[in-house]
Amino acid sequence: MFRTIIFKLVLALHFILWAPILLVGLISDRINRFFVLTCASGVLFLARVVAGIKYEIHYPPHEENGVPVAPNGNIRLDGKSIIAAKHMSILEIAVLSTHIRNSFFIIKRELLWIPIYGWAFWRMGLQPVNRARGATNMQKLTHAVAKKIMDGKVLIIFPEGTRVKPGQTVKLKRGLLFLAHELKLPILPVGTDAGKYWPKHGRMHSGTAHVWFEPVLPCNASLDEISAAINRHSA
Numbered sequence: 001m002f003r004t005i006i007f008k009l010v011l012a013l014h015f016i017l018w019a020p021i022l023l024v025g026l027i028s029d030r031i032n033r034f035f036v037l038t039c040a041s042g043v044l045f046l047a048r049v050v051a052g053i054k055y056e057i058h059y060p061p062h063e064e065n066g067v068p069v070a071p072n073g074n075i076r077l078d079g080k081s082i083i084a085a086k087h088m089s090i091l092e093i094a095v096l097s098t099h100i101r102n103s104f105f106i107i108k109r110e111l112l113w114i115p116i117y118g119w120a121f122w123r124m125g126l127q128p129v130n131r132a133r134g135a136t137n138m139q140k141l142t143h144a145v146a147k148k149i150m151d152g153k154v155l156i157i158f159p160e161g162t163r164v165k166p167g168q169t170v171k172l173k174r175g176l177l178f179l180a181h182e183l184k185l186p187i188l189p190v191g192t193d194a195g196k197y198w199p200k201h202g203r204m205h206s207g208t209a210h211v212w213f214e215p216v217l218p219c220n221a222s223l224d225e226i227s228a229a230i231n232r233h234s235a
Helices: 002-025 029-049 090-099 109-113 117-124 131-150 175-183 223-230
Strands: 053-058 082-085 103-108 127-129 154-157 187-192 207-213
Touching: 002 029, 002 117, 029 053, 029 090, 029 117, 053 090, 082 090, 082 175, 082 223, 090 103, 090 187, 090 207, 103 109, 103 131, 109 117, 109 127, 127 131, 131 154, 131 175, 154 175, 175 223, 187 223
Parallel strands: 053 207, 082 154, 082 187, 103 127, 103 154
Antiparallel strands: 187 207
16 A cells, blocks of 8 residues: 555656646647657656556457458557547556557546646647537537547547446447447457556556457447457456
């Protein structure tokens, strides 16, 4: 528990020290993105050095016994797919944002109200959503997301809508299906067991967390199919 307390104190100090740097970065989209991603890399560094949490990324095989898993490849990090990821901790956010070029997340709009960090997220192009506005908001959201994808950005969404505990299965939000269908984009499921090492609450545990990219699913995949893929290797 002592290690957990030290890590959280050091992490808080990290965020405080980066705040004025992010404030300067607001002058430019490129500088802002560089500073935000460098801050995220710092989170991964501190997790490894202070909390003893490393990570590994796993990609699906391109073929099994000489037979292609998917006819046109099964890994899409080029913006031509929606990345639907398991959300268990800050760790997978930092991993995905630093490893997927030009990525952006759909986040609840309240996060943009955080001083400095919220402004940096807005400048970086993270897409806010007002969950209370229903279908009208989904049409507006789809238009905004489509514009970002046309500009070469890659959408990452947490379809469970919240952080989950290891072993917990949460029903996916239907917004993912709406976006995939309207944008005609396949879905790239991503699983993780990061919650075993960096839980939402309580003690952190040293070890190696894993992030699994699963084979691509079509845009008309069902919520059950997507959930099964996301949870195939997840804790």
